[in-house]
Structure formats: structure tokens, C-alpha cells
Amino acid sequence: xxxxxxxxxxxxxxxxxxxxxxxxxxxxxxxxxxxxxxxxxxxxxxxxxxxxxxxxxxxxxxxxxxxxxxxxxxxxxxxxxxxxxxxxxxxxxxxxxxxxxxxxxxxxxxxxxxxxxxxxxxxxxxxxxxxxxxxxxxxxxxxxxxxxxxxxxxxxxxxxxxxxxxxxxxxxxxxxxxxxxxxxxxxxxxxxxxxxxxxxxxxxxxxxxxxxxxxxxxxxxxxxxxxxxxxxxxxxxxxxxxxxxxxxxxxxxxxxxxxxxxx
Amino acid sequence: xxxxxxxxxxxxxxxxxxxxxxxxxxxxxxxxxxxxxxxxxxxxxxxxxxxxxxxxxxxxxxxxxxxxxxxxxxxxxxxxxxxxxxxxxxxxxxxxxxxxxxxxxxxxxxxxxxxxxxxxxxxxxxxxxxxxxxxxxxxxxxxxxxxxxxxxxxxxxxxxxxxxxxxxxxxxxxxxxxxxxxxxxxxxxxxxxxxxxxxxxxxxxxxxxxxxxxxxxxxxxxxxxxxxxxxxxxxxxxxxxxxxxxxxxxxxxxxxxxxxxxxxxxxxxxxxxxxxxxxxxxxxxxxxxxxxxxxxxxxxxxxxxxxxxxxxxxxxxxxxxxxxxxxxxxxxxxxxxxxxxxxxxxxxxxxxxxxxxxxxxxxxxxxxxxxxxxxxxxxxxxxxxxxxxxxxxxxxxxxxxxxxxxxxxxxxxxxxxxxxxxxxxxxxxxxxxxxxxxxxxxxxxxxxxxxxxxxxxxxxxxxxxxxxxxxxxxxxxxxxxxxxxxxxxxxxxxxxxxxxxxxxxxxxxxxxxxxxxxxxxxxxxxxxxxxxxxxxxxxxxxxxxxxxxxxxxxxxxxxxxxxxxxxxxxxxxxxxxxxxxxxxxxxxxxxxxxxxxxxxxxxxxxxxxxx
Numbered sequence: 001x002x003x004x005x006x007x008x009x010x011x012x013x014x015x016x017x018x019x020x021x022x023x024x025x026x027x028x029x030x031x032x033x034x035x036x037x038x039x040x041x042x043x044x045x046x047x048x049x050x051x052x053x054x055x056x057x058x059x060x061x062x063x064x065x066x067x068x069x070x071x072x073x074x075x076x077x078x079x080x081x082x083x084x085x086x087x088x089x090x091x092x093x094x095x096x097x098x099x100x101x102x103x104x105x106x107x108x109x110x111x112x113x114x115x116x117x118x119x120x121x122x123x124x125x126x127x128x129x130x131x132x133x134x135x136x137x138x139x140x141x142x143x144x145x146x147x148x149x150x151x152x153x154x155x156x157x158x159x160x161x162x163x164x165x166x167x168x169x170x171x172x173x174x175x176x177x178x179x180x181x182x183x184x185x186x187x188x189x190x191x192x193x194x195x196x197x198x199x200x201x202x203x204x205x206x207x208x209x210x211x212x213x214x215x216x217x218x219x220x221x222x223x224x225x226x227x228x229x230x231x232x233x234x235x236x237x238x239x240x241x242x243x244x245x246x247x248x249x250x251x252x253x254x255x256x257x258x259x260x261x262x263x
Numbered sequence: 264x265x266x267x268x269x270x271x272x273x274x275x276x277x278x279x280x281x282x283x284x285x286x287x288x289x290x291x292x293x294x295x296x297x298x299x300x301x302x303x304x305x306x307x308x309x310x311x312x313x314x315x316x317x318x319x320x321x322x323x324x325x326x327x328x329x330x331x332x333x334x335x336x337x338x339x340x341x342x343x344x345x346x347x348x349x350x351x352x353x354x355x356x357x358x359x360x361x362x363x364x365x366x367x368x369x370x371x372x373x374x375x376x377x378x379x380x381x382x383x384x385x386x387x388x389x390x391x392x393x394x395x396x397x398x399x400x401x402x403x404x405x406x407x408x409x410x411x412x413x414x415x416x417x418x419x420x421x422x423x424x425x426x427x428x429x430x431x432x433x434x435x436x437x438x439x440x441x442x443x444x445x446x447x448x449x450x451x452x453x454x455x456x457x458x459x460x461x462x463x464x465x466x467x468x469x470x471x472x473x474x475x476x477x478x479x480x481x482x483x484x485x486x487x488x489x490x491x492x493x494x495x496x497x498x499x500x501x502x503x504x505x506x507x508x509x510x511x512x513x514x515x516x517x518x519x520x521x522x523x524x525x526x527x528x529x530x531x532x533x534x535x536x537x538x539x540x541x542x543x544x545x546x547x548x549x550x551x552x553x554x555x556x557x558x559x560x561x562x563x564x565x566x567x568x569x570x571x572x573x574x575x576x577x578x579x580x581x582x583x584x585x586x587x588x589x590x591x592x593x594x595x596x597x598x599x600x601x602x603x604x605x606x607x608x609x610x611x612x613x614x615x616x617x618x619x620x621x622x623x624x625x626x627x628x629x630x631x632x633x634x635x636x637x638x639x640x641x642x643x644x645x646x647x648x649x650x651x652x653x654x655x656x657x658x659x660x661x662x663x664x665x666x667x668x669x670x671x672x673x674x675x676x677x678x679x680x681x682x683x684x685x686x687x688x689x690x691x692x693x694x695x696x697x698x699x700x701x702x703x704x705x706x707x708x709x710x711x712x713x714x715x716x717x718x719x720x721x722x723x724x725x726x727x728x729x730x731x732x733x734x735x736x737x738x739x740x741x742x743x744x745x746x747x748x749x750x751x752x753x754x755x756x757x758x759x760x761x762x763x764x765x766x767x768x769x770x771x772x773x774x775x776x777x778x779x780x781x782x783x784x785x786x787x788x789x790x791x792x793x794x795x796x797x798x799x800x801x802x803x804x805x806x807x808x809x810x811x812x813x814x815x816x817x818x819x820x821x822x823x824x825x826x827x828x829x830x831x832x833x834x835x836x837x838x839x840x841x842x843x844x845x846x847x848x849x850x851x852x853x854x855x856x857x858x859x860x861x862x863x864x865x866x867x868x869x870x871x872x873x874x
Contacts, residue, residue, distance in 0.1 A: 052728055078730035092721040094845045095714075103714040107730030113739070116710035117703060123710070130711070153844060156855050173730050 003030040005209055006051070006082075006177060011060035012233075013050060020046040021233040024060070028177065033203055033210045035224035035241070037217075039253055043233040044213045045087055048179050051211075052084045053077035064177070079107045083175035085166040087182045087213070093155040097145055097165060100154050101134040104172035137168045140198070140206075160187050164195075171206065178202065180212040184219050196222045217245070229253070278355040286363050294342045295367040298428070299374020301334050306378060309393035310816055311401045317812045318479030319456035325479075326457070326812060327401060335371055335424045339364040339431025356436050364432025365425050372424030376417040379403065383413055444496035451492035456480045458809050464542040534694060538687045546686035548799060550758065551806040553693030554751050556794035558771075559778045560700040560787070561747030566776070567785035567839070568708060569740035570720030571631070572639040574772050575646020579745040581767035582622050583752020585653060586615040588668040588762040589661070595668050598660030608674030608681070608757050615753050616746050622649075623745025624738065631737045634723060646772055654764040667763030674757040681757050689758045696750045703743070704787055716740055717841075770804045770818075777821055781828050783835025785842050792837050797821070 006028040013021045021043045028034050036044050049055040051062060053074040062069040069077055083104075092100050109130060115123035138145040141164045149157075154165060163183060170178055183199065184192035196219045202208045214220050220227060220241060227244040229236040237247040244250055305311070315327030324332075343360040347353040379402050381387075387394045403416030434442050455462060456479060463470045473484035480488070511522055538546045558580060565573045589595045590604070590611035626649075630641050653662045662668065673682030674692065681688045707713050715736045718726040727733045756762050774797075782793020801817050802808030813820060828835070834843035844851050 054728065074727040075730050075732045078728060084728060090722055090725045092718050094721060094841050095717055099714055103718045104729045106711065106715050109711055111711050116706050116712060155848060155852065
């Protein structure tokens with residue numbers, strides 16, 4: 001359980017004069033669920049973009065299973081086993097639900113032009129496997145994304161289902177580490193409770209290690225083994241949910257300073 | 264596919280009656296002004312003069328007059344268009360529509376009348392070449408030197424424009440089947456008149472029967488054709504075809520495969536048989552369509568599937584043509600070493616393919632990292648660079664510069680020799696390669712690669728984050744496109760027998776792109792329809808189509824058509840379902856909502872739920 005999966009060392013990134021992340025140290029052990037919280041603009045999404053290779057850091061290192069991820073393209077990072085969802089759901093809206101999940105298995109499959117043109121046995125087997133895996137992943141969310149929905153474009157889905165499909169798509173890349181960017185944003189309490197349970201299952205049934213950005217503190221409390229609070233690109237506090245939520249700095253970052261303390 | 268219906272058939276829509284003169288005058292004046300501008304523009308572009316020599320119905324109608332007369336008819340129809348939304352009030356059809364049409368026509372006619380007066384009294388011939396007595400003569404209906412000819416011309420145009428526009432508007436009032444029949448009759452007569460050479464080429468005996476000696480339909484035969492088409496349409500000939508089509512589309516069972524196979528086999532058989540019974544003109548036409556179709560199919564993979572806007576696609580056509588010419592023609596440049604082989608066409612083909620692929624890789628590698636508009640501009644540049652390289656003195660020893668490579672021998676297959684003087688053989692060869700291209704497009708679209716291309720087209724950054732190597736995938740599309748284009752180049756070299764840099768102008772890239780866009784981007788059937796309609800009817804950049812008379816106006820019509828398509832039907836003539844969804848997403852979602860397909864509740868679906 002203590003195998004260190006992701007190790008982030010002295011990571012900084014600046015956009016012009018803005019320090020989006022300052023000297024960040026962070027690690028994730030295999031099998032953990034880590035919640036990342038922090039007020040808006042704290043650098044949480046930049047943090048994810050950096051791990052997934054969409055933004056490169058100014059300094060510092062990201063080690064995944066001992067290998068540096070700095071300088072790799074996003075697709076290479078995904079290939080190494082890190083997958084993510086997006087805060088502002090970014091599905092392939094005009095592809096069907098099935099295709100969305102099938103295309104995510106791209107880096108795990110290899111049939112090229114020859115196989116496609118000749119319709120070889122290898123090609124057909126792989127297509128079947130891709131489809132089976134896609135259906136299995138979609139089945140994780142009950143019947144919402146299966147049945148006749150498989151062939152519908154992702155654009156017709158409700159907001160909550162789009163979020164689910166995003167998670168399904170990330171799962172389909174067969175990652176070891178899953179980065180979820182606000183998975184329950186915009187969901188009603190019932191839906192978010194249900195998804196919280198599913199996130200737990202992602203670890204127990206699918207064996208994913210999870211880092212999750214979330215604003216809904218109930219969700220963070222229910223599933224996280226450990227919570228990290230970021231503010232202004234720096235780690236404000238780390239530890240169990242109780243420790244972090246009672247940390248005076250964290251409370252100040254969210255609510256501001258009490259009146260009498262102001263100078 | 265759209266949430267708006269022209270004919271209110273929904274129970275939720277209420278119809279409101281309005282008086283005959285209670286019009287949306289603003290719209291009437293705007294549309295009328297548009298009509299007037301359109302008529303004057305066409306006149307000053309010289310179409311009535313240039314096309315007047317081509318008689319459609321002897322002696323009543325020439326292509327020149329048709330170039331003006333269609334406009335009031337169509338605009339008269341459009342002014343009556345109304346958007347009827349579910350649950351909203353709509354205006355009842357009535358005399359009001361005809362009044363609106365007539366008013367629009369009158370304004371348009373007045374515009375043309377004003378032009379006649381102006382041409383009569385001022386001389387603007389310096390900037391406007393067609394501001395000429397010839398134009399006046401045509402616009403005044405060849406009235407000669409008669410007194411009052413101007414008044415005659417003006418009066419007739421006012422009447423013609425008003426009547427046609429009112430007629431166009433009145434189409435809205437007709438019952439559906441009558442309207443269809445009227446449109447069918449009109450289109451049939453015009454098609455028979457316009458495609459005279461083609462019809463005669465296919466069915467020789469019709470020449471003396473329905474066409475006049477100096478060209479054009481005879482008056483009685485045009486009436487007969489109209490009546491035949493009208494009755495055929497009324498009796499439901501079209502409905503039968505429509506019913507078959509619907510049954511085919513609705514069929515999802517295993518028998519669909521057999522149906523599709525039969526359909527394909529029958530079409531192929533027809534394509535093989537038809538050139539045997541037609542004359543040279545049709546065969547030549549088929550060959551040209553085929554060569555451009557090959558190019559369009561390749562570009563469709565690049566633009567339609569992978570979403571890479573390649574404006575320099577002609578480069579690969581040129582590479583294919585030049586490679587074949589260099590490998591087969593004794594007249595290639597002098598600088599080639601002696602050991603460099605001369606070989607038959609089919610021997611050169613594999614080398615051509617490899618060379619095209621490599622060139623695609625070399626051009627693609629630096630270009631493909633760019634996105635969107637930047638990529639389009641850079642490909643445009645490379646398209647020109649390739650042509651200029653072939654033209655240059657620097658490589659003159661290899662490619663003969665502007666003199667080009669002549670004496671490219673025919674492609675000899677033993678049983679068939681493919682050369683320019685035998686367009687039928689060219690067509691058969693093109694057919695084989697078109698079949699290959701279609702197969703390649705069809706297989707790739709439904710494979711892992713096709714899905715990756717689609718994802719890249721939708722959102723490149725997300726595709727990359729989902730593990731797709733976007734650079735490799737885009738490069739692959741680029742190279743596949745290059746290879747398909749080189750097929751076309753190789754056949755072109757054998758067909759024309761000589762290769763010049765001027766055969767590969769950037770215009771070809773543009774025309775092919777228009778074929779793909781107008782036909783329906785991302786849809787193989789659409790590309791075929793686009794090639795047949797545009798290259799077949801209007802013609803390629805240098806190749807005449809059925810309307811050879813259009814000549815200098817060809818590009819004007821290409822441009823106008825492209826603009827019209829972008830405004831009215833951006834998804835193309837035969838749209839790709841996915842693409843039209845992209846372009847009409849709001850309407851699509853509205854429709855899905857009306858049909859109850861959008862999922863609004865997030866509960867699990869009951870067991871066995873079906874849409």
C-alpha cells in the first residue's frame with residue numbers, strides 16, 4: 001500500500017508574472033484517494049494540466065512510477081497510465097457514446113492501416129475487444145449509458161450523464177492513476193452521493209489510484225484518504241480531512257480573516 | 264432534421280389569416296432590392312450576352328435569358344418562406360403570398376429597367392466591359408432599331424419579372440403533389456434543353472425528334488416533355504422510388520447487407536455498360552469526373568475525416584503525374600542518369616505511390632503540428648512551391664520547366680490501352696482506382712484510425728489527452744490522401760500524354776475542395792454526387808462539363824454555389840449525419856427533445872427501455 005506512485009518535487013509554473021504553482025511537493029501512494037481542495041484560482045486545474053502533460057512546468061519534476069513525466073506529450077503521459085477528466089466537460093459531442101469510450105482505448109491498441117484495409121482476424125478481434133471493454137466500462141454506471149444510448153451522440157446526454165461519460169472515457173484508457181477534475185460539479189445531492197460511492201468502487205473494483213479536485217466537501221470527506229489544500233499555488237495544508245478542515249490557514253483561505261484580527 | 268417546418272402540420276401551431284396587402288414590407292423591399300442587384304450583376308457580368316448564342320427552346324429561350332429569368336422565380340419562392348415553429352402562431356397561406364412575390368418581382372424588374380435606361384443614356388464602358396450596345400440589344404429583346412424599343416424592353420422585363428416572381432410565390436399555395444409536379448416538369452424541360460449534347464450522345468435518334476436543327480428543344484417537344492414529367496410526377500413515379508429508399512434506410516436486419524451488395528453490383532454493372540453505348544463526349548465526361556472524383560475522395564479523408572484543411576492538395580496530384588511521366592516518357596529531362604529506367608505505366612505505379620507517400624510525409628511533417636487556419640495557409644504555400652519547383656530552371660534538367668514532359672506513353676494493359684483518344688479506357692481505369700479509394704475510405708472510417716481522426720476533428724487537445732498521438736494520426740491521414748491523389752495524377756499523365764506545370768494550378772485544389780464541400784464533407788456518397796454535379800455539369804478548371812458554354816462564367820458559378828451552400832446547406836448535398844449534427848446542433852437537440860430522446864432525468868432506465 002505504501003508504494004509511491006506519483007511523486008511531485010519542487011514543482012513551479014509561472015504564466016508571465018503569475019506564479020500559478022510555487023515549489024509544490026506532493027505525492028500519491030498506490031491505492032490512495034487524494035482530495036485536492038482550495039479556493040478558485042488556487043492552481044488546482046493547472047496542477048492537473050501539468051501532471052497530464054498539457055502544461056510544462058517551469059521547474060521541478062513529476063515522477064510517475066519513478067519515471068519523469070516532464071517534457072512528455074499528453075498522449076505519452078496517458079500511455080504511461082495517467083488519465084484525466086475535465087472540469088468543463090469536454091466530450092467528443094458528435095461521436096456516439098460508444099465511440100467516445102472506444103476511441104479512448106487508442107493507445108492500448110495497435111491495428112493500423114493494413115489491418116483495417118484487409119479486415120484481418122487480428123483487426124476484428126481487436127475491434128471486438130475494444131467494444132467489449134467499452135461496454136464493460138459504460139456498464140459501471142448502471143444502464144444510463146448503455147442500451148440504445150450507446151449509439152446516440154454524446155450531445156444528447158444530460159449534464160450529470162456527460163460527467164459520467166467523461167469518467168468512463170478516462171477509465172477506458174486503462175490508467176493506473178485517475179485524475180478527476182470536479183467529478184460531481186453540477187450534480188444534485190442524490191447524484192453526487194451516488195457518484196461518491198462509485199468513486200470508492202473505482203478503487204476497490206478497478207484498482208485505480210485517484211486524485212480528485214472537488215469543491216463539495218461532503219464528497220471529499222466521504223472518499224478521501226488524504227486531503228491537500230492549495231492556495232495561491234502553494235500547499236496550505238495536508239493530512240486527513242479533519243486535520244485540513246480545522247486548519248486555521250485553510251479556514252482563512254476560504255472565509256477570510258475574522259474582523260478583530262485585521263490590522 | 265430541422266425543428267422548423269415549412270408546411271405547418273403540427274397540431275400545436277395556430278394559423279392566423281392576414282389581409283392580402285398586410286405584408287412585411289421591409290422584407291419585401293429588401294428581397295426585391297436583392298433581386299434587382301442580382302439581375303443587374305448578372306447582366307453586367309455579361310452572362311446574357313455570352314450565353315445568348317446557346318438556344319434552349321428554339322426560338323423562345325436561350326441560356327442567356329435563362330441566366331436572368333431563373334432569379335425572379337427562385338427569389339419569388341423564397342420571399343414566401345416562413346419559419347414555422349412548434350407551438351408558435353404562423354400566417355396562413357393566401358393571396359398575400361402572391362402579392363408579396365409580385366411586389367418583389369416588380370422591384371427587381373424596376374432595377375433591371377433602370378439599368379436599361381442608364382445603359383441607354385450613359386457610357387460606362389470603360390470600367391464595365393459589358394456596358395455595351397450588345398447588352399442593350401439582348402435586354403431589349405433584339406427589338407432592333409424600332410421606335411420605342413427601350414419602352415418595350417422595360418415593359419417586358421417588368422411584366423416578366425413580376426409574373427415569374429408571383430408564380431414562384433404561388434408555388435407555396437399549391438398542394439404538395441401539384442407543386443412537386445410543376446417543379447419536376449420545369450426541371451425536366453430545362454435539363455433536356457441544357458444537356459442537349461449529352462442526351463444526343465446517349466440516345467442518338469432523339470436529335471431530330473425533339474431538338475431543333477440549330478440547337479435547342481423544339482417548342483412542341485418542350486411542351487410534351489413538360490406534360491410527361493408533370494403526369495409522371497402526379498401519378499406517383501417519384502413516390503415509388505422514395506418508398507424503396509425509405510424501406511432500404513429503415514432496414515437494419517441482416518438482409519440490408521444483401522441489399523447493399525446488390526445495389527453496389529448493379530451500379531458497377533451500369534457504370535461498365537453505359538460507356539459502351541454512349542458516344543465519345545459522354546465517355547470523356549465520365550473520365551474527367553472520375554479523375555476529379557479520385558482527387559476528391561483522397562481530400563475527403565484529409566479534410567472530411569481528419570479535419571485537416573489542406574489547400575495545397577494539388578501538390579500530390581502533380582507529384583503523381585510527374586513521377587509517372589518521368590518514369591515512362593522518353594522525353595523526360597536530360598539530367599536523369601542513364602541507368603534510370605524507363606518502364607511501362609503499371610510498372611511505374613508502385614514507385615509513384617511510394618514517391619507520393621514520401622513527399623506527403625516530408626511536406627506533412629513540418630506542417631501538421633500547426634492547427635486550423637495556420638495549417639491551411641501553409642499547405643496553400645506548399646501546393647504552390649511544388650508546382651514552382653517543377654517549373655523552375657533549377658530542376659529544368661529533370662522536369663523540362665515550362666515545356667513539361669511530353670510523349671507520356673499510354674498505359675498498356677495488353678487487353679486495353681489507356682490513352683487520351685480512348686476516354687472509355689481511361690474511365691474504366693479510373694473506375695478501378697475509384698473503387699479502391701472508396702474501399703479505403705470506407706474501411707478506414709470504421710476503424711480505430713477513423714475514430715481517432717474523428718476525435719481529433721472534434722477536439723484536438725482532448726484527443727491528445729485521451730492517448731491519441733495526434734501528430735502521427737494526422738500525418739497518416741495526410742499520407743493516405745497523398746497516395747490517393749497520386750493515383751489520379753498517374754492516370755492523368757497517361758490520359759493527357761503530357762505533363763505541364765500549368766496543369767497543376769492552385770485552382771485545382773480549390774475546385775476539389777468545393778466538390779467535397781458541396782457534395783457533403785465526410786460522406787463518400789456526397790463526394791461522388793459533388794463530383795458528378797460540379798465536374799460533370801460545370802466542368803473542371805480546364806475540362807469542359809455538360810454546360811461547356813459557361814466557359815468563363817464557370818468560376819463565378821462555382822463561387823456563387825459555394826456561398827449559397829454555406830448559407831443554406833453547409834453540410835452539403837448528401838450530408839454526413841455526424842457533420843450535419845455538428846452544424847445544426849441546436850436544431851438537432853430541439854428535435855431530439857421533441858421526440859423525447861434527450862435524457863432529462865438521471866434515473867436508471869427501466870429494464871428493456873427502447874427509444
